[in-house]
Amino acid sequence: MLPFMTMLQIPWHDGLQYKVDALGFRHMNNFLSLARDRDTGSVYPEADGSPTVAYTPSTFDRASIQAGVVAIAKICYIQGATELIPPVRSIPSFKSDTPASERNIDDSGFSIWITQLEQADFTKALLVSGHQMGSCRMSKTKEQGVVDQHGKVWETENLYIADASVFPSASGVNPMITIMAISDRIARGIAAGLK
Numbered sequence: 001m002l003p004f005m006t007m008l009q010i011p012w013h014d015g016l017q018y019k020v021d022a023l024g025f026r027h028m029n030n031f032l033s034l035a036r037d038r039d040t041g042s043v044y045p046e047a048d049g050s051p052t053v054a055y056t057p058s059t060f061d062r063a064s065i066q067a068g069v070v071a072i073a074k075i076c077y078i079q080g081a082t083e084l085i086p087p088v089r090s091i092p093s094f095k096s097d098t099p100a101s102e103r104n105i106d107d108s109g110f111s112i113w114i115t116q117l118e119q120a121d122f123t124k125a126l127l128v129s130g131h132q133m134g135s136c137r138m139s140k141t142k143e144q145g146v147v148d149q150h151g152k153v154w155e156t157e158n159l160y161i162a163d164a165s166v167f168p169s170a171s172g173v174n175p176m177i178t179i180m181a182i183s184d185r186i187a188r189g190i191a192a193g194l195k
């Protein structure tokens with residue numbers, strides 16, 4: 001995992017603690033609970049026309065993220081992680097020296113910590129946003145989206161969009177291959193049209 005992503009996730013209590021934790025970077029990994037969000041945010045123009053993104057995860061989507069974090073913690077514990085640092089500061093990290101071969105998912109100390117994590121207030125969790133998609137949806141009719149199935153903007157001639165924004169909805173998985181495929185298709189369509 002990239003240093004900037006991991007360092008961001010180490011909770012700050014004080015300078016010394018942060019430096020000590022950061023020194024452990026070479027022994028750490030950082031896992032993301034990536035949610036396919038059900039609910040949406042919005043993009044709206046400022047007075048000067050520049051776009052502003054407004055997005056607050058809904059209670060439903062936050063619960064999906066939290067369930068993912070709990071699942072990741074269980075996987076890491078069973079695989080032998082000696083310390084688990086959660087993305088909420090109200091929950092202390094969980095430490096264990098028990099060898100992986102002797103661990104069970106229902107070990108009492110771990111179970112208590114997992115219950116804390118399940119009940120934690122995730123409105124205070126450190127969340128990041130990635131893989132934005134679908135802000136200029138491809139649609140069958142102009143009422144339902146921004147571009148047609150060839151990537152052409154419905155109500156404007158000679159304007160095409162060929163990126164993640166034309167996804168009809170969030171893919172829920174890493175998007176790059178799909179973006180490349182859609183862009184390739186739209187580009188070929190434009191080239192054919194130019195002939």
Ligand SMILES: Cc1cc2nc3c(=O)[nH]c(=O)nc-3n(C[C@H](O)[C@H](O)[C@H](O)COP(=O)(O)OP(=O)(O)OC[C@H]3O[C@@H](n4cnc5c(N)ncnc54)[C@H](O)[C@@H]3O)c2cc1C
Nearest residue numbers: 002130131132162163164165173174175176177178179183
């Ligand atoms: C750290 C990180 C890790 C990722 N890891 C993965 C991964 O493992 N797998 C995966 O599938 N996806 C991953 N992604 C997501 C993936 O990289 C993006 O979803 C994808 O690159 C988006 O493609 P795009 O063409 O829609 O937009 P972009 O790749 O962002 O392209 C937009 C382009 O438009 C240009 N631009 C912006 N404004 C203007 C303007 N006014 N005029 C002209 N040009 C402009 C920008 O310079 C840029 O080149 C990752 C993203 C990040 C940030």
